[in-house]
Amino acid sequence: MNLSDIARKLSVIRDPRNYPIDIRIALLWTLGTIGCVFLPFLQDSMVRPVFGILFLLIVPGYLLTAALFPATDDIEWIERIALSFGLSIAVVPLIGLGLNYTPFGIRLIPIVIALSIFTCLMGLIAAYRRMSLPKERQLVIPVQEVLSAIRSTFFPEKTTGIDRVLSVLLLCAILMLIGTTVFVILFPQDGERFTEFYILGEKGKAADYPVQFWQGTRQEVTVGIGNHEHRNVTYVIEVLGLFQQFDKVTNTSKIKKSVPLGSFAVETRHNETVENLFHFSVNDTEINRIQFLLFDDKHPQPPVDVPENERIEKSYRDLHFWVTVDEAKPFFRSNERLIEDRIIGDVGSTDVGSSIDLSGE
Numbered sequence: 001m002n003l004s005d006i007a008r009k010l011s012v013i014r015d016p017r018n019y020p021i022d023i024r025i026a027l028l029w030t031l032g033t034i035g036c037v038f039l040p041f042l043q044d045s046m047v048r049p050v051f052g053i054l055f056l057l058i059v060p061g062y063l064l065t066a067a068l069f070p071a072t073d074d075i076e077w078i079e080r081i082a083l084s085f086g087l088s089i090a091v092v093p094l095i096g097l098g099l100n101y102t103p104f105g106i107r108l109i110p111i112v113i114a115l116s117i118f119t120c121l122m123g124l125i126a127a128y129r130r131m132s133l134p135k136e137r138q139l140v141i142p143v144q145e146v147l148s149a150i151r152s153t154f155f156p157e158k159t160t161g162i163d164r165v166l167s168v169l170l171l172c173a174i175l176m177l178i179g180t181t182v183f184v185i186l187f188p189q190d191g192e193r194f195t196e197f198y199i200l201g202e203k204g205k206a207a208d209y210p211v212q213f214w215q216g217t218r219q220e221v222t223v224g225i226g227n228h229e230h231r232n233v234t235y236v237i238e239v240l241g242l243f244q245q246f247d248k249v250t251n252t253s254k255i256k257k258s259v260p261l262g263s264f265a266v267e268t269r270h271n272e273t274v275e276n277l278f279h280f281s282v283n284d285t286e287i288n289r290i291q292f293l294l295f296d297d298k299h300p301q302p303p304v305d306v307p308e309n310e311r312i313e314k315s316y317r318d319l320h321f322w323v324t325v326d327e328a329k330p331f332f333r334s335n336e337r338l339i340e341d342r343i344i345g346d347v348g349s350t351d352v353g354s355s356i357d358l359s360g361e
Helices: 003-013 021-038 047-057 059-068 077-100 108-131 143-154 161-186 308-314 330-334 336-344
Strands: 194-200 212-214 219-228 233-247 252-268 273-280 289-295 317-322 324-326
Touching: 021 047, 021 059, 021 108, 047 059, 047 077, 059 077, 059 108, 077 108, 194 289, 194 317, 219 233, 219 252, 233 273, 233 308, 252 273, 252 308, 289 308
Parallel strands: 212 324
Antiparallel strands: 194 219, 219 273, 233 252, 233 289, 289 317
């Protein structure tokens, strides 16, 4: 094969209209899956699960098989179909594993993009290899042979009336099974409805919370919400600083003081998880508990004059952690910015920290 033959074949695969029909269908199915993921009017439609499931289970493996075995006599069709399922089930997790070691991570958009690139690349290779073969060796879909095989299997020429009835019943059972499977996919029953509500520390884990700090200093945590309510929900998060004291006489804890630290709203879709960085500062040294309250449309945020205990009871979810707010000495307050600059390294190589006495003596 000389360079002119290679150039001629490459010029042929530039036009997708020259591709074999099965490869064109697979590539169009890939484009349809991408549309179901990115187009808003298709994201919540019944079309999305149909495209997504068939794309994950068949398309990557089928095009990989077509690229490996482009000739009609390479393998049988039953082997080709089995390899399509098997290779798809193998390729998808491997691509996900590879994404896990990249900055993109295992998320919907990177997975769809990576699978689409792999599928289109396999489609191009499959089209090139098949179109490089002689016409009589190129793989074709044996539609008439498949229909004839089905007809001869269910309705052979020499059969009795009972056999025909049983064949019809068997065919109806297969169609009912396929219809039931499609119905379950298109109309899935709602599972458990719940909302995830969590707080992460500075390292993105459920630890290392700011439990001790100077009064008036800026602190931060990550507030996460996972919507599994099978509907779009707008949540409201309210953050309070509480002074809770244990009463030995009544053997109960009572909230003596409350300081609002902020609130914000988050709009989420079903199965969407949102994480927001929340900054707060506490000036009152008596505050010993940071309380996070989550409200939604079924558990609305109460008016500001509702007592703290009732606010917590009326919330949909609530979280808290205990803190110790140390009183800032006069020297610390006057040099707070200088200390922060030293910590984050904004003052260059000047040795400031070694000369600062935080004890205030």
